[in-house]
Amino acid sequence: MTTIIPFGPQHPVLPEPVSLKLEIDNDVVVGVLPSLGYVHRGLEKFIDTKDYNQTLYICERICGICSALHGVTYARAVEKLFDVEVPERAQYLRVIWGELNRIHSHLLWLGLFADGFGFESLFYECWKYRESVLDIMEMTVGNRVIHSMAKVGGTSKDLSKEHIDLILKTLDTLEPKIKDIEKVFVNNYTVKKRLVGLATMSKQLAYEAGTAGPTLRGSGNAIDVRETEDWDIYRDLDFKPVVEKDGDCYARTKVRIGELYESIKLVRNAISKLPNGEIAVPIKGSPTGEAIMRCEMPRGEVVYYVKGKGTKNLERLKIRTPTFANIPSLLLTLPGAKLADVPIIVLTIDPCISCTER
Amino acid sequence: MSLAKSPWIIHVNCNSCNGCDIEVVACLTPLYDAERFGLLNIGTPKQADIMVVTGSVNYKSVNVLKNIYNQIPDPKVVLAVGACASTGGIFHDCYNVIGGVDQIIPVDAYVPGCCPKPEAIIDGVVAALSILENKKKGNIRGKEVKLKGKEVASNA
Amino acid sequence: MMENTVMLLITVPILFSLLFLVLGKSLYKILAWAFFIFGTVFSVLLVMDGTGRFEITGSNFAMIENVVLILEVLVILFIFFVSAKYKNWPTLGLAVIVAAISAYSYMNVAAIESASFNIDQFSQVMVLIVNIVGTAIILFATGYMDEYEEHRHLNRQKTFYFTMSFFIAAMNGLVMVDTLGWLYLFWELTTLCSFVLISYNMDEEGINNGFRALALNLVGGISFAIAIILLSTKFNISTLSGIGTEAASATVVALPAALLCIAGFAKSAQMPFHSWLLGAMVAPTPVSALLHSSTMVNAGVYIIVKLVPAFAGTSLGTAIAVYGSFTFVMCSALALSQRNAKRVLAYSTIANLGLIIASAGIGTPLAVAAAIMLILFHAISKALLFLCTGEIEHTIGSRDIEDMSGLIKKAPLLTILAALGMVSMLLPPFGVLLTKWVSMQAASQNPIVIVFLILGSALTTVYYAKWLGTIMSSTMDKNVVTHKKPETYFPLSFLGSAIVVTSILVFAIYDYFIRPQVETLLNAAPVISGQAGQFASEIGAFAYAAIFVVLALALLIYVATKNMFTPRKSSYYMCGENNLEMDRLMFRNGLCSYDKSNVSNIYLENTFGESKLTTIGYAISIILIVIALAGGVL
């Protein structure tokens, strides 16, 4: 007889409400049916009542973790409709905050992941260092988690000299700390016991399953939209995607740790190249036409589709978030795993249900 | 004072954007270390005293919320964290949003903000604790929140 | 006086068996009650008669000896007949060998002039088990068999009760008679009875398994017969007790003793013979209960314990100890992966018999005491467990342990009795554990045996705890059952109380039965004192009284404090997705419909599964037997 249990929505290892109906035979998962909808709010309908400026605040709240980049990507999508060029300083600022956001997001994930395999003190280590990034955010944009720094046409905040000094100083102290954490994730015997070879996806499988972000790159696919000409700032910043070959939970962890270093590098480069000038251009009128904008979020590639109809309100807004792309891969990786591995495998795609369901 | 020294919380993410949730979790981490007050994030409602709810309520999470509330032994308090949980916040008029948590279960304290700082959440817990003490003294019990037929409706 | 009791104990069960054959179904219940009362009274009478031996000589003997001979011929003919009828050639072959050996012994072995019965404390214990537990099982059967047959469209109850009663007669004879020739007859009679009972359903599976039991026990029987021939021709020994007493030079009789032990192994279903006992599971549950607790398998360990003087302290003894403890650990491991309750019990029986044999093999006074006590306690607990399983099967229609989850809600009394049976198998203060404790202490001198015992006892804890937890879990809906016949519940409750009472009186039992018996067997008694509610040997103390007291206290405290706190019933934690209107275990799934949650235990089939272990078990056990035999010859 198989064991059938609900896993979620309210479950301490799942910070977000998602429910899996697990069928387990001999401690091995044989069937899984995800249940979504616990955080479906219906954001895409909001454009009927909110204008394109207000919609930005809603997009930021698609998910509180990568909210900065949601705001940026939305703004860039609308800017594409208007066909305006954002001042260069604003572009750099967006990158700085965006990458800081990624650092906080990855540290957060590393912590939750550690918690997922019962390593509480490692979880605390990760979150301890993450706070320094949040302090930067609080000081520079006025809020720890939801930043509201982007706006259509540029950014709403600027970085002062002292802010920049603080950021550089924080990064200098953060980097060795990350090295410490990395050692544990990469070398600890029990951690490796849990992660190596778990939920392996081959390069081909990860590609065809439509996964995104570290999940995709952990399987050896060097795909990161920061490389595209879409957002050419990154080209100037000497960006390289972080890729691991093995495709297991261990590899995905290493990708995210590698991206921490990459982000630190990007922030430093962006600061060193930060031009002077305006931080926003005024936007007038109402958008028309269709545009697709992509951006690499901490969890992977996000796709924004916007369609204007010549009024302040958009006609259609559609967001394909990274977790949305990654969830189907769970259907492939969960069967065959042990029950104790379920939280790890779920967490390994860095799920963000709130953006999946919007 | 026994209750106030050992608040065990259960965190229920109802319909939230994660902003509030990560701040709730941040309260437990070394920088804020809510365990200084004996606070534990206990996984099961059966052992919790304080129900920390983040996010507004939607049609799917409503019976989860009720079930969890009913499974917390008295005395208990409910703390709504963030604009969403308090009033529905920015999502208050979304089609799938019923509203703030107090539309469904009695809420004892609210924490404003989107998202609130961990300090604010700690303030909220402290406020909740005195309410908890009062409830114990006055032997005030939470009413069993019934699941309405409509809410448990299935397509089976 | 004693002679009469002995004779009555053999003849009255035969009388009962004939009555069952003659009288109608409606009278079975009365008969069974009468049988139970007879068995109880007369076995107690036998105990009160005291110990001793008597001979049957002269014309009496001649007459009975003729009957014995005729019966032996009949037994062989019957085996010929059935094996030919069902075309079971291996059995037929074995029967031919048996016939040949019998013929050989008839011609070559000097006839005996008298036969003797020897009633010692061990016989008394066995008689008590056979006649009280055994008849309780028959009583249970009268409340069980109607329903059993109804569902299988059978009508063979006459055969059933006849054989069951006859079985008891045969067992009574087996445990009291001292003359090897007669013992052999009773031995083969039990084999035959078990064949009839196992193939009771008359379907292919039943008949095959019956033949397996028959064949394997015939192998044992052959070994037995050869031993008798060897003993009488080489050593001029014709009684069981003779082997012990004359064995001052133990190595002399080692080979026949080893052969007798192998007969005992077969009867006790030790590896590699164990498959017949597993096959016996197809029979109705009372049959299993009877085979496992009071009759068949006990005959094997009975012989082995009786032979202790012949091998105590020798290398044969050590080999037997290692062999027994190996069976113990192997079958405990095999039980781990089983979810069929009867199979679990079967493995548990084999394992416990292994433990008995191991204790006997160790051969110290303490160990032999443990062996005899374990036979007693195991019989009671196992009878209860089997009967409970049967009753559970009738209650829920399944003998799968997983299906029993939540039984406490459906059949509280039955569940508590079953739980008592299980607890008595794995936890102190109950007798089985006490004897396990004693054997561990006794075995602590032999490193291999003790390590096997330790591993086996951990495994035992696991498979019983699993089952215990499953029946105690409250997952079923309340819906109390209807089967509540006195015929079924009286034996169950009786056995349940017997567990408790014997465990409380353990020291008295020890003092009255076991100590003198060990003294007769080994001329030395274990140093055990029973003060302050402790069962204390020189190397340890089993504080059973303290545990009973604490258990009682715990119950008292629970009842007293139960209402001190405001109780509030709640639903299960289902991650918030309960549906209280439907079922306590229902939860909503992704399709917005509902699923029932279900949890099954861990069975470790990949490590402890039958397919993984059985072959290894066969190999090692056969090697160990060969070593034992070799030890016997050398």
Next chain:
Amino acid sequence: MLENEVEIKSSAELLKTVEGLKNDGYRYATMICLKANEGHDLIYIFEKDYKLKNLRYYLKPGEKPKSVSGIYLCALLIENEYQDLFGLTFEGLAIDYKGHLYLTPNSPKTPLA
């Protein structure tokens, strides 16, 4: 008009094109559903080497679109989503949530339709 946009005329053609794209090594990115002239526009977005390829398929009112989840398993989520939000019915879905991916029987029906 989006870049690299291809108009698809029939559902058979759609499946064939998607099949072809998969063989060419395209990744399924997502699908957009828009209300258009009583019916719906479905824009299938594929990606290869950072380049997007968009297939636009006009879905007549009442027409039941064919699911591409048989070709790209990951399409099942978005198709189920549109079943919920637009009330479409996709044929041949790998896992059919029957309109209950996000919404429950008591929540508003087809909110975006």
Next chain:
Amino acid sequence: MNVNDVLTAVLVLIGAPIIGCLAAGIDRKLTARLQGRVGPPLLQPYYDVKKLLSKDNMIVNESQNLYVVVYVAFMILSLLMLVFKADILMIIFVYTISSIALIVGGMSTGSPYARIGSSREIMAILSYEPVLILYALAIYLVTGTFKLSAVLDASTPLLMYTPLIFIAMLFVLNIKLKKSPFDYSTSHHAHQELVKGMLTEYSGPGLAGIEIGHFYEYVFLTGLIFVFWTVNPLIGVLISIAAFLLVIVIDNITARVYWQWMLKLSWTLLLAISIVNIAFLYITKPTLV
């Protein structure tokens, strides 16, 4: 039973939970410090128990708290037997009663997570029980009796002859305290795939009972370690404390592993080293004097 014995018993009955509570407090405080936090007050476990006792008795089935009482009662009995230097084999059996009571209690609630947790705990028994009995056997081999009094009266510490068993016992301590890496059946932190595992359905007074039982268990388990060095009680206590601290540190530097892994570990490594030690004792036949 003389007056002294009664006094000792009462002292144990009252003193053990206090020590256990402090130990639990130290555990939490030290864990917090290892994690760079301030941590709860030392008396936090006491506050927790007091709080739990004042809560509603929320149950899913009538008998679930019976098992708690049995658990605590036999925990106390095994501790008392330890203090009164009874038969070590017996003590282990009595201790098994309490473990089984808790497991059956978890199972009896019938809730899915509790049942899975309990099945895992049964597997834990399978891993540590042989080691525990081998520990008893080692005591027998060096003293010629299973009675603990022999160890306590001896003038050579047990540890001298049983270093490998000592190491195995450290693992047992780790398993029994349900500390990482072996906290898979129920965990002191709730971030576990089984929520609170075995104890998921316990709340209020029932849970308080279990906590109190844990206090006794802390003392009992460290008591088993203490037996390794009774010659100088101070050193014995220090060793026990060191073992306890070691377990806490290990808890903080390891991830949770699978029960399968633990079973493998204990049936290979732990049993092997224990058996090597036992074999050594058989061969050299040392006696504690």
Next chain:
Amino acid sequence: MGMLNLVLANVSRKPATRLYPFEIREPFKGFKGRIVFNPDNCILCGICQKKCPPDAITVTKTDKTWELNVFRCIMCTECVSGCPKDCITISNERAKTGTKEYIKILVPKSDTPKAASK
């Protein structure tokens, strides 16, 4: 043994914990704590209400009231930048936790401003 080093270092160091509420850290200058409304210049134009994404502000011309639902405000500061009269500013002090509170203010500030709670 990377983790061992980390945890042992933690013990040897002072805990990282900020002792809130016993030691209160000065909020950063730019922290968006709460909305402060100065009714003096308000012309009840309603722009803030229109700009506010979560509809936290209600301006009622007839009653001359300006109302803010603190528990709905998401601190986006659209109202601050939108107000033509700069009546709305932002403070780096956090809004209070507790029971629900609305700020309902009469404009102009002839009457005493009152905070009504519901």
